Amino acid sequence: MTCKAVNLHITGMIQGVGFRPFVYNLARYWGIKGWVSNTARGVDIRAEGLPASLDAFIAALKSQAPPLAVVDTIAVNHCKPGGYTDFAIKPSGNSEVKTALVSPDVATCPACREELLNPADRRYHYPFINCTNCGPRFSIIQDIPYDRRATTMQQFTMCPDCQAEYDNPANRRFHAQPNACPACGPGYRLVDTNGRQVAVRDQDVFAVAKSLLAEGAILAIKGLGGYHLAVNAKEEAAVKRLRTRKLREAKPFAVMAGSLAAVKLQCNVDTKEEALLTSQARPIVLVKKGADYHLADSLAPGNPYVGVMLPYTPAHYLLLDEEDMVVMTSGNVSDEPIAYQDKDAFERLSIIADYFLLHNRDIHCRTEDSVVRVVKEEPYFIRRSRGYVPAPVRLAQPLPPVLAVGGELKNTFCLTRGRQAFISCHIGDLANLSTYHSYIEAINHFKKLLALSPEVVACDLHPEYLSTKYALTLGLPIIPVQHHHAHIAAVMAEHHLTEPVIGLAFDGTGYGEDGTLWGGEFLVADLKGYRRSGHLGYLRLPGGENAIREPWRLALWLLKEIYGQDFINLNLPFIRQLPAGWELLLTAAEKGVNAPLADGAGRIFDAAAALLGVRQVITYEGQAAIELEQAAQGANGRVLPYDIVSKNGQLILDYKPLFAGLCHALQQETAISQLAADFHITLAAAACEVARKISQATGIKKVALSGGVFQNITFLTQVVGMLMQHDLIVYLHRQTPANDGGLSLGQAVIAGERSR
Incomplete structure (x- = not known):
């Protein structure tokens, strides 16, 4: 033949x-x-x-x-x-057009783990063991095609044994680019904060590091995509010391467990959560604390959930015994980018760590851990980073090359190529100068890897966002995109929706086209435009941004709005605890001095938290709303009064009757847990009623939910349930976060559609 x-x-x-x-x-x-x-x-x-x-x-x-x-x-x-x-x-070919996809970093596979722990294997206890099925990818690649010479492994020449494996098509390490062994590859060392070596042989390094953790020491550990700060999660004094040094007063820490069995001793883990924990991406998964939970109280204070992950590098398996639980948090001072270069790590982390466990393989691209939870039986991202980036989001239709620069907080950027949208790792808050520099470096790296020259740039409408200012320096056509339209478009892009949807975009703050601060929006939107069909009622922010950090200011203004000057006569603990100077603050706000209008749903949650005495001042973004959700656990909410009024063709959700109801119940000494639950269910019912009215007027049955407020799972679940009860089809984020980490995807698809 x-x-x-x-x-x-x-x-x-x-x-x-x-x-x-x-x-x-x-x-x-x-x-x-x-x-x-x-x-x-x-x-x-x-x-x-x-x-x-x-x-x-x-x-x-x-x-x-x-x-x-x-x-x-x-x-x-x-x-x-x-x-x-x-x-x-054949040897890799070169092409002027680079379109090959780069793999995310992949957790150690079972075969390599078995060799790692086998005393008879030549890679026994070697912390860089890998094969074609696992190991570093994105964090070490410098260019494509993906060959050793284009990675940070190029400085390590393979020994004859490793080279033989690399050249043998029948071997599991055939063309495994990071292939190495103790004779030829990188290694770990343990030093103190002055750089003096404590241990240098790999076996000694991890044995000593284990003992230091057991004694309560804080270790800065160089890993796959950057440095972690680690401490024994069972030692309260050690965890508190880490909080003090890291300047992280209350935000929960993540924990790495030595085994799934160790997680299950502390937490309730369902099958979906277990699948995420053991997946090749190995994200941090938010799981509920169990009845026998006994980790340090200050690990995740007052929170019924804790973020846990399993080892994903050989070094983690050498550092942790199966029963161990170790805090493994980003190697930085709060609000700074994660350290990934040794010199920078020593400069920034020596004031936090007692010792450094570091290696001599360079990290080319810093990559933080991803954070996921399970919602409605599916993954729901809090942060999309290691293990998932740079895998693209598939689009319904091809787009021209777009760079979307994202927002200001929880920043990511996005580049499009045909039907692929490449979203960056979590960058962070751009107000920090070092984060901003990291952001620009990452954009340039992505453009190089993808061989992309954007034709247009998409940015937020907010003129003071550093991402917007960066976009203006690029000399390309700029397409400004309204913040909340981008939120809804991101959900649409994930689900390949092209027809109009009703979008509920609930977050803290986003720049509105009328010059006010939006954040409680009901939009009718497609991928090119939107109509603002409704929104939450406006609230003044006494003291501007200070009202975000001090939610008591928001509650104070609401009481004045509802009761006038007589609010001071209410028998409320909140009023009795007002700080000195509140009268001047109120007077200035009444005159409109540094008191912008905002309708952010996040601000309404903050105001409720303050009024109920849950949280008056925050130390991290979203803290008041998070603690309000925690306060509502275990209580069955009742729907309190609210109003929906039509004004200038828009539906306005008036929540002041809800707050009046809370005040009345507070004076009756109703339990705070009950009132927190009442707030959640009432706002959910009100939001769903507005969405239903818009659906009846437009005939649109599809509803997209986005914005950081929808990371409140109690509220999200209530809204989804009520919408579905009325035969509306609900779409949630599944590939990107609902917070501003998903914003760049929405910006990109809107700009792409507008620039066709």
């Missing part, structure tokens, strides 16, 4: 995941001759063989691909046979 020949071009997540050795072995199985090669655009294959074998080979390329591979497209071009007599892996 006559042989046939084809040239195949394959795209997807197919570099650094063992795809070429898979192709090689598959070709040998089917008797295919030719070659396979990485290119900057993907993987190219020349295949020659009998027609039936060739068809089976092509079909298996997708159906039997390696676990980490994602095959998007296989282009088949028939050609004349070239008379190949074997099948080979």
Whole structure:
């Protein structure tokens, strides 16, 4: 029978995941001759063989691909046979157009973990063990194609044994770019804050580090995408000391457990949460504390949930015994970017850590841990970063090249290429100068990896956002996008929605087109435009941004709005505890001095928290609302009064009757937990009624929920349930966070649609 020949071009997540050795072995199985090669655009294959074998080979390329591979497209071009007599892996080709996808970093696979813990293996206790199925990818890559010379492993020359594995198509480490062993690869060392070595041999390093953690020491640990700060999670004094040094007063810490069994001793873990914890991405997963939870009280104070993760590098397995629980939090002072370069880490973390556990493999791209929880049986991102980035979000339609620069808080940026949207790792709050510099470096790195030259730039409407100011320096056409429209468009992009939806965009603050601060929006939106169909009633922010940090100011203004000057006669603990100077603050706000109008749903939650005595001053973003949700746990809420009025063609949700109801109940000494639950259910019922009215007027049945307020799972669940009861179809974020971490995706698709 006559042989046939084809040239195949394959795209997807197919570099650094063992795809070429898979192709090689598959070709040998089917008797295919030719070659396979990485290119900057993907993987190219020349295949020659009998027609039936060739068809089976092509079909298996997708159906039997390696676990980490994602095959998007296989282009088949028939050609004349070239008379190949074997099948080979050719050196990577270069191309002017780089479109190959880069794999996220992948947790240590079971086979490597078994070798790591096997005393007879030559890589026994070697903290950089990896293979084509696991190990560093995105954090070490400098350019594509993904070859060793284009990674931070280029400085380590493989020994003969490692080189033999690397060259052997039958070996699990065939073309594993970070391949190394104790004889030729990077290593760890343990030093004090003056740089003096405490231990240098890998076995000694981790044994000593373990003992230091057991004694209550704080360790700065260089990991996969940056430094962590680690301390024994069972030692209250040690955790408190870390809080003091890190300047992190109350925000919960994440914990790394030595095993899933250790997590289950402390927490209630369902099957969906277990699947996330053990997935190759190994995110931090928010799980509920169990009846036998006994970690340090100050780890996640007052919070029924704790963020836990499992080891994802060989070093973690060497550092933790199976029963261990160790705080593993970002290596930074609060609000700064995570440290990932050694010199910077020593400069910034020596005031926090007692010792440094570090290695000599460079991290090229800093990458924080991802944070996820399970909502409605599916993952719901709080932060999308390590393990997921830079895998793209697939779009419904191709877009021109867009750079979307994101917002100011929880920043990410996004680059589009055809039907792919590449969202960056979590950057952080750009108001911090070092974070801003990190942001610019990351944008340049992404543009290089993706070989993208954006044609337009999308930014927020807010003129004072540093991301907006950065966009203005690029010399490209700029498309400003309203903050809350971007939130809703991000949900639409994830679910491939192109028709109009009703969007509930609830967050703290976003710049509105009328010059006020929005954040409680009911939009009718598509991917090009929107109409503001409704919003929460406006509230003044006495003292401007200080009202965000001190929610008691918001509650004070609301009481004055509801009761006039007579509010002072109410028998409320809140009034008796007002700080000195509140009268002057109120007078200034009445005159409109430094008291902008805002309708942010987040501010309403803050005001309720302050009025109920839950939280008067915050130390981190969202703290008051988070503690208000915690206060509501275990109580069944009752729907209190509220009003919906029509004004200038918009529906205005008036929540002042709700606050009046809370005040009345407070004077009756109703339990705070009951009132916190009442607040949640009432605002949810009111929001759903507005959405239903808009649906009745427009005929639109699809509703998208976005904004940081929808990270309040109590409120989210109530809103979703009520909307579904009225036959509305609800869409949530599933690939990006509901907070501003997902904003850049929405900006990108809106700008792309407008610039077609």
